[in-house]
Amino acid sequence: MHAAVIVFPGSNCDRDMKVAFENAGAKVTMVWHKDTDLPKGVDVVGIPGGFSFGDYLRCGAIAANSPICQSVKAHAERGGYALGICNGFQVLTETGLLPGVLLRNSGLKYVCKALDLKVETSNSAFTSGYNAGTTITIPIAHHDGNYFADADVLQKLNDEERVAFRYVENPNGSQQDIAGILSENRRVLGMMPHPERMAEPTHGNTEGATLFTSLVGQLADA
Amino acid sequence: MKARVHVMLKNGVLDPQGEAVRHALGQLGFDGVEGVRQGKVIELDLAETDAAKAEETVTAMCEKLLANTVIESYSVEIA
Numbered sequence: 506m507h508a509a510v511i512v513f514p515g516s517n518c519d520r521d522m523k524v525a526f527e528n529a530g531a532k533v534t535m536v537w538h539k540d541t542d543l544p545k546g547v548d549v550v551g552i553p554g555g556f557s558f559g560d561y562l563r564c565g566a567i568a569a570n571s572p573i574c575q576s577v578k579a580h581a582e583r584g585g586y587a588l589g590i591c592n593g594f595q596v597l598t599e600t601g602l603l604p605g606v607l608l609r610n611s612g613l614k615y616v617c618k619a620l621d622l623k624v625e626t627s628n629s630a631f632t633s634g635y636n637a638g639t640t641i642t643i644p645i646a647h648h649d650g651n652y653f654a655d656a657d658v659l660q661k662l663n664d665e666e667r668v669a670f671r672y673v674e675n676p677n678g679s680q681q682d683i684a685g686i687l688s689e690n691r692r693v694l695g696m697m698p699h700p701e702r703m704a705e706p707t708h709g710n711t712e713g714a715t716l717f718t719s720l721v722g723q724l725a726d727a
Numbered sequence: 728m729k730a731r732v733h734v735m736l737k738n739g740v741l742d743p744q745g746e747a748v749r750h751a752l753g754q755l756g757f758d759g760v761e762g763v764r765q766g767k768v769i770e771l772d773l774a775e776t777d778a779a780k781a782e783e784t785v786t787a788m789c790e791k792l793l794a795n796t797v798i799e800s801y802s803v804e805i806a
Contacts, residue, residue: 562792562793563795566792566795567792570791570792598797599795604797605797606795606797606798608740608741608743608798609743609744610743611741611743612743613743613744613747651743653740653741653797653798654797655797678741678743
């Protein structure tokens with residue numbers, strides 16, 4: 506299983522994501538944003554957290570139009586897997602691979618703390634290692650994580666069981682407590698919480714590692 | 728040729744920054760401010776000399792990058 510982790514100027518969770526993928530058994534290649542092609546044979550693209558391009562214009566907007574993102578889009582459009590965490594989720598909404606947008610937190614404050622998340626579906630390569638309905642504790646660290654989409658999109662996400670995670674206590678004003686969503690083919694996941702920061706015993710718990718091990722395990726079997 | 732783009736959050740999209748500004752104005756004693764919406768102004772210097780073409784290009788820029796039309800509306804002025 507081969508994962509590519511994209512690095513933008515301002516990414517700061519790229520190496521944490523690499524370690525989480527490696528601990529789950531994946532081979533990882535770091536890919537610079539100016540590259541135009543993903544390495545051959547990449548199964549999953551990771552878009553890490555951070556502040557790509559200083560969050561200028563809108564969070565994720567400049568990154569979403571960088572050369573490598575054209576290849577990431579093509580990869581996802583032909584059925585490839587992609588995982589966007591925090592700023593990576595913002596980038597995925599800006600590319601249009603996931604619907605909606607992440608607005609400024611309703612409390613206007615940057616929020617950094619471990620929170621309880623409810624796993625809403627186990628029907629995806631990312632969440633198959635969890636039982637739906639389970640509560641896991643994963644940290645958030647963001648200023649713009651307030652998920653917004655119009656009523657039709659929200660209805661569709663619910664009808665198709667594409668909400669992967671919801672906050673137990675909403676920290677940012679997200680509609681319907683949404684913390685993470687899946688694409689229509691369930692192969693692209695965007696989430697604001699950081700599973701790579703709760704992935705080793707020294708982090709406090711390893712509930713985030715399950716996401717990486719189930720993803721790597723499913724793709725290795727495929 | 729210069730172009731000026733105004734980007735605003737669409738009606739119905741909560742603007743927490745605008746709300747914070749409204750509260751601050753109230754605290755400063757400016758009563759009767761019933762709503763504040765905060766947006767962006769982007770000024771562009773263009774080599775283009777044809778106003779119609781410039782407007783078309785800037786509109787394409789708005790659709791592709793300058794605005795996120797899921798939540799934002801934009802208007803283009805050419806001068």
